[in-house]
Amino acid sequence: MSVTLRDVARLSGVSVSTTSRALNDRLDVSEAVRARVLKAAQELNYTVNHQARVLKGAASKTLGLILYNTESLTFNAVMTRGIYDLATPNGYSVIVCNSNAGAEMELQAHQMLRQNRVDGMLINSVESGPASLEYLLDNQIPFVLLNRRVPGIECDYVVVDYQQGEYLAARHLLELGHRRILCQLGIPSHPPTIARLAGYRRALEEFGVEFAQELVVHASNAANSYHPVLNAMRQIQPRPTAILAYNDETTIPVLKALSDLGLHIPKDVSVVGQNDLSFAPFLIPPLTSVAQSIHEMGRLGMEILLQKITHQHPESWGWQQIVLAPTLNIRQSTAPPHSV
Amino acid sequence: MSVTLRDVARLSGVSVSTTSRALNDRLDVSEAVRARVLKAAQELNYTVNHQARVLKGAASKTLGLILYNTESLTFNAVMTRGIYDLATPNGYSVIVCNSNAGAEMELQAHQMLRQNRVDGMLINSVESGPASLEYLLDNQIPFVLLNRRVPGIECDYVVVDYQQGEYLAARHLLELGHRRILCQLGIPSHPPTIARLAGYRRALEEFGVEFAQELVVHASNAANSYHPVLNAMRQIQPRPTAILAYNDETTIPVLKALSDLGLHIPKDVSVVGQNDLSFAPFLIPPLTSVAQSIHEMGRLGMEILLQKITHQHPESWGWQQIVLAPTLNIRQSTAPPHSV
């Protein structure tokens, strides 16, 4: 079927082993032979068979990436960019799998990557519990968790801090004088939602403000923020004076809901987003938003993974457990409450 | 290092070949033996070595995906979702590569995927010219172009029709009575920009409106639409009465620029977006936008690729060349020009 080393060897009139050495830039090949081999290889359009190499014992030069795939569209896009930026230049292929937030597909992904003998993995989905990760640890397959932690599993991870982000946002509003702050979240069991809620409550506590369940709006899909927020702002009395949106994308429907209720931002209601996407400064009014280093998280995760793969002293290393601190970018969507 | 078939054979007390047959659900294995083998495999936590299988002649069950990676964040995210949705369930791994809009990285990606003996490829980046594609054709490696066509290369492709989309948007504005329509585009050489420009001009011609170069705003990065559009709307006389934004994402800064100029939408200026992202109905005012079937494009491309890989009659097939028609969703951001 495809051109093999034997074909190249035959054409260049030398043995297979010499051909291999010539193509792999070994020193112990005469220039004359090397030139002949290279020419033959080019002529035949030869490409080394990667599977054969790996079977022979070489590193697979392949990494696995398991995505959760139910985050916001931009989240995945931004994170994977950080990852790819380092993969190809370093000669690594990346096999991307999606769990679609399901344990079954996630296990299938692990299975696939295991069969492919990947050199390492980046994991953004841990729905199936710790077993898969324990297997990786036991078999010394390097991996880095992205935006996830698993209780009871000691390993490398890089996370952005949604808890702290929500805390910063809430504190900012509290400092401005807001006391009734609507908090828009996703599915209660989703780790980023759990983290946000904790940050929100931490800020409230710090300011001695009592937590009210009615001020938390959970939506099965955080993107559908229009109706939940519209209803909440219509019904809750006294009306919240500020909103913590799940992220910048969901802020757009939130702004629309407020506009449809005839509420002015920030005069009547303050709004804070999260992720500080590139469009945040261009919303009307420019959105106060918490910047999370998502691209950085992807890039750093990949960097750590590559280090672990190349440096062969896993024992001498501690775990790299990195929490990327968010920053609050204050713009014009937040102000003291009107009534104050 | 890792557990092999020999280890399983040894533990279950049968030969390697019988072990292989037992694990591969062959019929000619006694139930007693099969049970013993399965138990041993489980006990040892055996996973088949995919590279060995492929070397032996099996299909690699791996697909390659080459992304351009300079499109809008959402474009890649939406398209790849359509792709992944079919990959894992069908047992295919996807190796994702990025060209970053560069010919060199694109060639490197081709090289990588070739070495990995992928069963097929989905390609959204053709910066390096037709040579790579010709190689695939010559070697009967199935591939499908996504959102790209290459002059002189006959092959399968699925594209969304940005030309038609821009045409529909422009026609809508022309029908409303607009004659001075600002057209926001990206790098002149980028295929989607070329297509959009052609659609714009086609609509103008059809309405007998002369094309004016000053009404076309090229930006190196289409996302930075604020200043180019602000300046254009400030300087061009008479002022355009409508804007064709590059896509929905760039619409956000466009709306801001108009707002900062004190221009009202749609009274003073009409705006049309493209892609009809989920947030389009929630912009203020709700955005008239051209819906492009990007998710469908990814999914369909994958479907065609899988068909080509499984059905082994490439000759009897014609090329599948699919152009997904856009539709215009009219909302409140467009109206007849104020002056009419």
Add this chain to the structure above:
DNA sequence: TTGAAAGCGTTACCAA
């Protein structure tokens, strides 16, 4: 500097 041969893990063929 070159070549022969072994072996990576698997499957398939052929014999038993």
Add this chain to the structure above:
DNA sequence: TTGGTAACGCTTTCAA
């Protein structure tokens, strides 16, 4: 129904 053996394409060791 089972087992031995060869072969996939490559790299590496050892000998020449």
